Amino acid sequence: MDYEKVTTPSELKRLNINELDGLCASIRERIINVVEKNGGHLSSNLGTVELTVALHYVYDCPKDKIVFDVGHQSYTHKILTGRGKAFDGLRQNGGISGFPQPVESEYDAFTAGHASTSLSVALGFAEAAKQTGENSSVVAVIGDGALTGGMAYEALNAIGSEQLPVTIVLNDNNMSISKNVGAMSKYLTRLRVSKKYVGMKNEIKRAVSIIPLFGDGILHLMEKGKKLLKRIVLSNKMFEEMGISYYGPFDGHNVGELIDIFEQVRKKKSPALVHIITDKGHGLKSAVTDPEHSHGISSVGAMSSNDFSAVLGEFLTDAAQKDNRVMAVTAAMAIGTGLEKFSTAHPAKFKDVGIAEEHAVTYCAALAAGGVKPYFAVYSTFLQRGFDQIVHDVCISKHAVTFCIDRAGVVGADGVTHQGVFDLSYLLPIPNMTVMCPTDGDELRAMLEFSLTFDAPLAVRYPKSYVVNRPHNPIVYGKWEDVATDKNSLTYVLCVGGRALDIALTAAGDKKLNVVNARFVKPFDTEYLDGINKRGNIIITMEDNVRAGGFGMSVLQYLNSKGMLCKFASIAHDDKFIDNRDISSSLFDSGLSRENLLNVIKSLE
Ligand SMILES: Cc1ncc(C[n+]2csc(CCOP(=O)(O)OP(=O)(O)O)c2C)c(N)n1
Structure with missing residues (x-):
């Protein structure tokens, strides 16, 4: 059965059960073909084809809600709900998102992208149905990896007590992006292998x-x-004890069996957990044998780049060799943050805590309090989870945790849920926090070298990649670096990070400019600022972060407090969510471009 023949769940329901294996094969082929071209989450989606077909066969969406945790495994759902053709545009600008988005389709129950939210969402939908008298079912699809996230336990606690008819499908493939970790994972293994x-x-x-x-x-x-x-x-029966009926484990690739189970569970009036076992990457040999590296794959023709994460990984691996205090911590992102090499070189100094950013931050605070030098490598977007812990557990007591904040700024194909454009705004107001931004790999190395001797909370934020290494002055606390100076120019462009710096340097080819590397975003170089806050001068800040609460607004506030003599403009992202799927158009739309910089200068001259 060709996936093109099934454009809605009602068409799916008209098929015979014995036609479904053929449909699954066709969907799987479609996913492989598109993801190999456009990039995306390959192995997770190949593992959930039968599950999604079975769910749509039994449940009536969009009245019933299927809530995908993270949402990275929702490709089959998209194909079955009218987006089989549009799937060609997966993760492309103007094309369909790689994650569920209700603005894209009424079948996408809830926006997702970050892990461990589905159970809270499902319980919210179930309560809303009770309140409004709507007769609909709610299913949450959550992976064993997402079940390492704290929010999932907060929700389980509530689901067990509320006793509303929420069905939890636990898609257990024993993998997060890397091998899953933790006591819960071990518990599931015990259930699975008995x-x-x-x-x-x-x-x-x-x-x-x-x-x-x-x-x-x-x-x-x-x-x-x-x-x-x-x-x-089963001596151990955790879910049942919490008031959630447990069913399983079942073969998650047996579509007929899954349909039988969902038809029965759907009739239940109380919470149920259906435990299914799937192979991550099912149906594609290379993805099954290496699900870790086929979790997320890049598009064909994606530029190979100089990755900051590689610099971090190499630096920390060497540093731990020389300095026994160094430990590296990740929240399930060892590959993406560059710690894979470290994890094999120093297994005793490496901790993958699972998708548990809040825990990771507080854990690092206590490691530091206990005499360890912890580096928490984390994506900007996921560190949003740890804000309270940074304030309460790290900064109040000045614990020397170093946050290596990767994928800062706009991120491209993952889109709106993954943009790293808020970190400066949530870090800068916190007392005792120092924030640095390298413009290239060599500078990151120098900053990390500096961090080894720095005894207070420190955040080093950088995007995925940089273009080229430039010569640098040594790092001096709170000091900026002149990159291009022109004594005849009255314009100073203060750049945060390599993306801004590269734009300013290209503009400096057209116009006389002073280009400054504002490598310390906090504390910033007040001496430098005092020196250029003069009548006739123009100061422009440029950052790959939202304007509100960012670098530019801090500089403006400072200049204002001193009596503002210069003219000032800030170039940053506006107050809106960015859902472009490529980095250059996201930067361009926000005015982080040579053209806009030149226009802004002209308007102030
Ligand atoms: C809060 C948060 N941290 C990290 C991630 C990155 N991430 C995306 S998918 C994933 C693994 C999820 O594993 P699992 O839920 O088991 O799904 P699988 O891909 O194995 O099917 C991770 C760590 C995220 N999306 N959200």
Whole structure:
């Protein structure tokens, strides 16, 4: 069955169950072809084809809500809900998003991109249905990786107590992006591999196959079987104890079996957790054998770049060799943040805490308090989770945690949920925090060298890549660096990071400019600013961050407090969410371009 023949869930429901395996094969092929071209989340999506087909076969969306956690595994859902053709434009500017977006389709129940939110969303929908009298079902699809996130436990706690009919599908592939971590992961493994359990499950299956499937037949049998099993095998029954009925584990690639289960569970009036086992990358050998590196793949023709993350990984690997205090911490992002090499070179000094950014920040604070030198490598967008912990646990007591903030600024194809454009605004107001931005790999190395001797909270923020290394002055606390000076020019462009600096330097080819590397964003170089705050001078700040609360506004506030003599403009992102899928158009639209810089200068002259 060709995926093109199924453009809505109602068309799917008209198919025979024995046509569904063919449909799954066609969807899988479509996903592989498009993701290989456009980039995207390959292995997670290949693992959830049968699950998604089964869910749409049973549930009635959009009235029923299917809430995908993270949402990176929603490609089959998109294909089945009218976007099979549009799937060609996956993650492209103007094309469909790689994550669920209600603005894109009424079938996308809720915006997602960050992990571990689905259970709270599902409970919210269930309560809303109760309040409004709507007769609809709610399903949350959450991976074992996302189940390492603290929010998931806050929601489980509430789901168990509220007793509303929320169905949780736990898609267990034993992987986050890397191998999953933690005690919960071990618990799931115990559920999964119990041979006795599997044996018992087969017996139940056999029994089911010889009785007619009336009413709650399977459910009844499963309940009966479960009671037996509990006595025999499962000494541990966490979900049940919390008031959430547990069913499974089931084969997540058996579409017929999944349909049977969902049809039964849908009738339940209380919370249920359906535990399914899937292979990440199912159906594509290279993705199954290396699900980690095929979790997210780049588009064909994507420029190979100088990655800041590689510099971080190399630096920390060497530093830990020489300095026994150094530890590296990641919240499930070892590959993306460049720590893969470190993790094998110094396994005892490396911690992957799972998708647990809040925990990671506080954990690092205590590591620092206990005499360790922790480096928390984290994407800007995910560190948003840890704001309170940075304030409360790190900065009040001045613990020397170094935050290596990757993917800062606009990020391209992942789109609106992943933009790293808020970190300066949430870090700069926090007392005791120092914030630095390197413009290239050599400068990042110098900043990290500086961090080894720095005994207070420090954030070093940088995007994915840089263009070229330039010669630099040594790092001096709170001091900026002149990059291009022109004694005849009255215009100073204060740049945060390499993206801004590259733009200013190209503009300096057309116009006499002083280009400054504002490498310390906090504290900033007040001596430098006092020196250029003169009548007739123009000061322009440029940063890949939102304007509100960012570098430019801090500079403006300072100049104002001193009596503003110069003319001033700030170039930064405006007060709106950015959903462009490529970096250059995102920067251009916000005025981070040579053309706009020259225009702004002209308007002030
Ligand atoms: C708060 C947060 N931190 C990190 C990430 C990056 N991330 C995206 S998917 C993923 C792994 C999710 O694993 P799992 O839920 O098991 O899904 P799978 O891809 O294995 O199907 C991670 C760490 C994120 N999206 N949100």
